[in-house]
Amino acid sequence: MKDATNHIVNINLAEPAAEISREKSAELYTKAKTYFPGGVNSPVRAFKSVYGTPLFIQKGDGSHLWDADGNEFVDYCCSWGPLILGHNHPAVREKVIEVMQYGMSFGAPTALENELAELILSNNRFIEKIRFVSSGTEAVMSAIRLARGYTKRNKILKFEGCYHGHVDALLVKAGSGLVTFGETSSAGIPQSFADETVVVALNDKTAVAQAFEEFKDQIAAIIIEPIPANNGLLLQEPEFLQFLRDICTANGSLLIFDEVISGFRVGFEGAAGYYNIQPDIITYGKIIGGGLPVGAYGASAAIMSQISPDGAVYQAGTLSGNPVAMSAGIAQLSQLLQPGFYKQLHDKTEGFVNAVRSYIAEHNYPVKVFAIGSVFWFAFTEQEAIRRADEINPASMDNFKLMHRELLNRGIYLGPSGYEVGFVSSAHTAADLEKTQQAIFHSLSLIFDSQI
Structure with a gap:
């Protein structure tokens, strides 16, 4: 959020967002564990690295997902990358x-x-x-x-x-x-x-x-x-x-x-x-x-x-x-292959990432957002570059875990691991990105200023 001089100012800190309902997803997960190892057919889906039980997705359309409990999310997992046009194009x-x-x-x-x-x-x-x-x-x-x-x-x-x-x-x-x-x-x-x-x-x-x-x-x-x-x-x-x-x-x-x-x-x-x-x-x-x-x-x-x-x-x-x-x-x-497709997607992602980077810099948070094309990644670090696996601090994943919960509760879906990247699709709108930025701002402020 910016003031009249175009500087990012402190958002109004709020309490952590209310927990979304996971009742139906939890029921489905309990049943799934009787069928599949760990209740899933691919390990990261088990939400072991973040809070709560896995969300069972019911439908996707454009840039949005809905789970079995009716919760709606702006989706940056995009089926782990392939949905560059969004869901159900x-x-x-x-x-x-x-x-x-x-x-x-x-x-x-x-x-x-x-x-x-x-x-x-x-x-x-x-x-x-x-x-x-x-x-x-x-x-x-x-x-x-x-x-x-x-x-x-x-x-x-x-x-x-x-x-x-x-x-x-x-x-x-x-x-x-x-x-x-x-x-x-x-x-x-x-x-x-x-x-x-x-x-x-x-x-x-x-x-x-x-x-x-x-x-x-x-x-x-x-x-x-x-x-x-x-x-x-x-x-x-x-x-x-x-x-x-x-x-x-x-x-x-x-x-x-x-x-x-x-x-x-x-x-x-x-x-x-x-x-x-x-x-x-x-x-x-x-x-x-x-x-x-x-x-x-x-x-x-x-x-x-x-x-x-x-x-x-x-x-x-x-x-x-x-x-x-x-x-x-x-x-x-x-x-x-349509003219300008990749430039438009890159520009959209760059604008989103730069807005988040500006907020982080204004508040001097130990977070970096790395990005290339329409791919981005949050790293809880002060390093200017991370090029090797051993440069990632495993303890930093505790902050991602908090961020993931806050974002889910605010209607933003990221992959359930701090080691996973996020994806912007052509379906993401300016309103989607603005909502996501605000959710990220609140989440980071809660993590670093309120110590949730």
Whole structure:
């Protein structure tokens, strides 16, 4: 809120917002726990990192969600990113309904696969051929196999703080050394799998160079989220990403960009286009299905020629190229190609983020808002940049937990973890963003001034 001199002034501090009703969601969660491990079908949904029981969502429309208790929220989770047009977008919905009238799965080629592939490839300088799969995890798993098959090498180098789905060889964490074999971060993964994965810290050229010295001619690929957004928003300097490109080229290894989140989110060409860096393989997900389950990986025609039935690297999927998912992707990506789409979305996000940053600066709160494109992340820190996972203070999540509860009670929905990023969609209105700003201002004031 600003005074006549255009300076942000103190808002009127209020008591914490009244708790929303969760009675029906709680009942559903109690029943769900009798069916599913932890009552959920994906762990973060269990709300273990925030207050209260999970909210069971009943419907979404535009930028808003409604839960089983009738609570309405402005949504910044956007199904963890793919709903760049918001919920239930008419163009996506109508295209899906049109296609569903003719059947929902054939296990055979359809023209829709060609149409979506042409839409992507004709507007993306960084890949020449693509293969559709059913999830981001499957895309990454396939890309790793392709890299190994193409290079005839076994080891993969990944970074602590980047998440690549629940692939066995990549569900690993760093050990205690500068360059280490991965240590399994999940039960059920043989150590022998993790031993083929080298883990180093983000933003550490020395560690990467040392890994190539220690495992000379053994590393098939480096895999990285070029915009790491699964463990905070750990924005990397372009020079580091270019260094990875150069060291892979020098050592005959492939560079894999995991763009399951950043692909089509920061621009139609994703992070590869944003930074103008050519990876060897790119994985996609989320957005290209318009909210339906989908994934893809792409590369040059030469690399993709190694995939069966052309080559010896086997990969298959009964639901790959599912016509319903393809139709949703066609409808959504067509919207993204409209002139000015990304600039308008970026400007909207930038205005929102800058308003929050101004309020934080005016009050000298130890909070930073990191953002790129239409992705943002709240970090309870005084650091000007966070580029590595070990630079995140776990204790700071206590403040996010308080903030999350206050925002929910004020009608704002963020993902239920302080390590997760938020997303602005084209459906968010000026009124939505103003309401959200005010809710954030109140929440931060309550956390830091009232010590709730």
